[in-house]
Amino acid sequence: MKKLSNIWLTTLICATFFACQPKTTQTTEDQNSESAAAEAAEEEQRPSPLEIKEGQIAGKTIKVYYGSPSVKGRTIWGDLVPYNVVWRTGANEATYIDIPQDIMVEGKTLRAGKYSLFTIPKESGSWTVIFNSDWELEHGHFQYDEKKDVIRVDVLPSWESTSSERLSITIEAPGLVIRWEKLKLPIKIQ
Numbered sequence: 001m002k003k004l005s006n007i008w009l010t011t012l013i014c015a016t017f018f019a020c021q022p023k024t025t026q027t028t029e030d031q032n033s034e035s036a037a038a039e040a041a042e043e044e045q046r047p048s049p050l051e052i053k054e055g056q057i058a059g060k061t062i063k064v065y066y067g068s069p070s071v072k073g074r075t076i077w078g079d080l081v082p083y084n085v086v087w088r089t090g091a092n093e094a095t096y097i098d099i100p101q102d103i104m105v106e107g108k109t110l111r112a113g114k115y116s117l118f119t120i121p122k123e124s125g126s127w128t129v130i131f132n133s134d135w136e137l138e139h140g141h142f143q144y145d146e147k148k149d150v151i152r153v154d155v156l157p158s159w160e161s162t163s164s165e166r167l168s169i170t171i172e173a174p175g176l177v178i179r180w181e182k183l184k185l186p187i188k189i190q
Contacts, residue, residue: 048091048167055171057189063098064117064176067091068166076181083123086130086144089178090167094118094137094144097176104190105131105175106153115150117169119178119185126154129187157185 048067055062069091074080081087089095094116101112106129114135120128131150137143159182167180175189 046092050092051168053169053171057103057171057173057175060099060101060103060189062103062171062176062189064095064169064171065098066095066117066167066169067093068168069180070166071163071181077121077183078123081121083121086118086120088137088144089117089119090169094135095169096135097131105129105151106155106188108151108153110151116144117176118144126156127185129153129155129185153187155185155187157183160184 046067048069051064051066051068053064067090077083095118096114096116098114099110099112103110110131113133115131115133116135116137118130118132120130122128130152132144132148133150134143134145134148160179161182163182164179167178170177170179174186176187178185178187
């Protein structure tokens with residue numbers, strides 16, 4: 001009986017010892033992998049997925065990060081996106097650009113750095129395009145502070161015959177081109 005008690009006690013001590021050991025690297029890696037998969041699944045569920053575009057203009061690399069909403073049969077201009085009001089130019093967080101060297105935007109110098117991108121749509125005529133130093137805005141235009149504007153430029157939109165279901169911001173001639181619904185807003189960058 002004493003021998004059986006010793007075996008039972010040894011088993012209990014071993015089980016307690018192994019249960020109290022820290023998790024192995026493999027377990028931590030599995031958790032990190034599961035966390036990354038959960039984040040990817042959450043990203044896929046966003047109604048306006050995050051887009052990241054990278055390209056070169058005049059030998060200068062530019063990256064743009066934005067939430068890409070869809071039209072979904074809605075009236076965009078003057079309704080979902082009101083005229084004469086600052087718009088975050090995308091969905092979710094503020095749209096922002098990352099430029100590693102100075103560029104010229106519509107003839108005005110924009111120093112290297114990260115900038116949020118806002119627009120003020122107009123029913124007719126030029127739209128105002130704003131580059132703001134506060135680029136990491138979680139709620140877009142709700143946190144916008146005009147005092148942090150670095151440059152403002154006027155850009156004339158054009159209206160195309162075909163419609164783009166999802167908002168896109170591409171890096172192409174003449175610089176950044178914003179398309180959504182029938183809008184085409186070309187922002188000249190050198």
